[in-house]
Amino acid sequence: MSRSLLAFAASFTLLVTSCVSKDSERTDRKYSEVEEKQIIKVKKEVEIGRNMAGRLLRYWGTVDAPKVTRYINQLGAYVAQNSEYRDRKFMFEILDTPVINAFAAPGGYILITRGTLENAANEAELAAVIAHEIAHIGKEHMLSTLVKIDQDERNKENTKSKLPKSVEVRKRPDPKVSAIGSQLAKYISGSVAGLNVLKAATAGMGIILEKGLDAQLEFDADRVGNEILVNAGYYPYALVDFLCRIEIKRGGKKEDCFTGKTMDAKQKKSILDKTHPSVPMRIAAAMKDLEALGAKDITGAQGKKRFKKKTKDMFMKTLSRKD
């Protein structure tokens, strides 16, 4: 047998065994078709989210304060336990930037900025921010937006190049997606089950850094976040307080927080401004939600001392730094 035959056999065997072994790792038991689809969807979500989180981490880096990071993860896990998404896994990290913001990437990746921690007055406010992000992930706001963008693009493409019947007859059946197939597709192009991870992650970055999610999704995340906050036993108005502090920090007055006004495009300077509805609008919506929750009658914990103590490490390390 010649060397070329051996090379052929070896490369073919490698291709097949690599696919089969990867699949067999996961197919110890039989999954139903619904479960298979769910597994593929979750994989897709995690891959996109990991890619997005990786980009943010590479851009800003992380705060080198392990105790604070552990605290954020413990707090996040506690908040998540008090939500309806307790079966999901969330991962938290602190981005080393003074920008006040937090990012939720599909798959459970939540990145809080150092600026957010520096501007939160207590644990309840940090929990409110985390609850807002958990709501985004739990409600799959980003993922559904990316799927919609993908679908819109496909529709646009289809409309733009309307295929004549002579081409339509050449279309072949839609294949059934299999786990090995998606693995292979990933091998070949970085795609998972047809959706290109890199393309989706790039679109996702555009959403969280520039365009923002649909305003209604942000109000929805605020509403669900406040519910989680109340369930977790925190001070219900923590998000309102935090948002109002941001408004004041950017030159507004306390009264401005409650006007319910929108913001001019020219006034939108920070990432938060560009990607979220105005603070007064969010506060106005949140106040309605809180009223419905009966927040007036709930005291809730603020955790000011614990927050200061737990985040001291980070402040010590970043105190002397010029951003």
Place this chain on the structure above:
Amino acid sequence: MKILKLLVFLIVQGYPVSLFGDIFHYKNLLVGERAMGLGGAFTAVSDDASGIFYNPAGLAFAVSNDVSGSANAYYKRTARYLKTIGEEDFVEYSDGAASPFFGALQKLDNILPGLAAGFGIYTSDSELKNQNDIFKAENLGLRRFHRTANVRASTTGFAGGVAYRVLPSLSIGLSLHGISIDELTQEYQHVTYTDGRYLTQNIRSHLQVKALETGIGMQWAVSEFSLGLNVRLRGVMDEKFDDGFDLTLNFDDRFQRTNELLPTPLQIFRNVQKEEPLSILPHEVRFGVAWFASASLLLSADASHHTEAKEGDSRFDREAVTNFATGAEYYITPSVPVRVGLFTNNDARPEVVAGKTGQRDHIDYYGMSLFFVWVQPNSQISVGTVYQVGTGKAQKTTGSAIQDVEADSITGAFSATHSF
């Protein structure tokens, strides 16, 4: 003398005839992932990157953009010359690996609706032969015949093309190919006879051809049917042929033809470089019809005709040849289509006829392809085989004796295509 008939193989012809890696068959390797499965019956389909090879007009009917590659193809070929050495058969064999095709197709509807472009790199023939044979037939006066033959041959092409749907059902396409033919053969023969005669010969030839090809194609869709026509015009741009041998023998079979032992061995050397061994290449016309019976079933058929090419050295003369192919693609499940094809691969060398000497082999093949494909969204891989079986005639020995030839060739290939 009977023994002279054993003065074997090609010596009188002065050059080695490579059975494969030859430029006399046009379907030694099928090009393209889907086309390979359909036995090459792709002229009326040609709507993926390999359409650049079969019919560029088909690019305009592509459903999606794609990148396609034959990851690897392994082939093994055998030709058995029956009763060539006495009652013994003589067998030639070769094997090797090649990547018959890599290419990409890009729809350009955003520039002009109905416009598409593609490129491809293909290997339409390839051979690596390393053969070592020793024969002994003392009862026939042959003490030892030792022959080693090495062949490294390939025909490769690089092509780019565009296609445009001038009407929703009619497209035209144009392709430009750069073709390189490179065949290097080296053969050593050492023959000793029981009566003390011997012969040693080393033969070497190297054919190098650079050519350009223009393909002009059209495809016409009529309901679920498609008709395709492609005309491929070829011109030699540069060519050369190194041909040489060193012969030493201690008997006279050249001058007086007495075969008597010589007091001093005879040495004959030849080294010739020919500038126009081929001079021209055959042109080709392909016609095909396809029926897209349903999303799950495709049937196609092709006829391809190569014109004769006889303006160079006579040993490279080619007769006009017509080949046929038919193929079917059926989706067993939405993810698993199977492709089968039947085709002919006829020899462009003339028929071997009685009463002549020094004739070249003539072997006509029938081929069959069978490929299983695994389709996933945006990607597919196919695994399968192409088997060819041929029969013909040859004159492997001196004189006018004609041998029957049985030949076969098997190619295993796996390919991948990604659509985007």
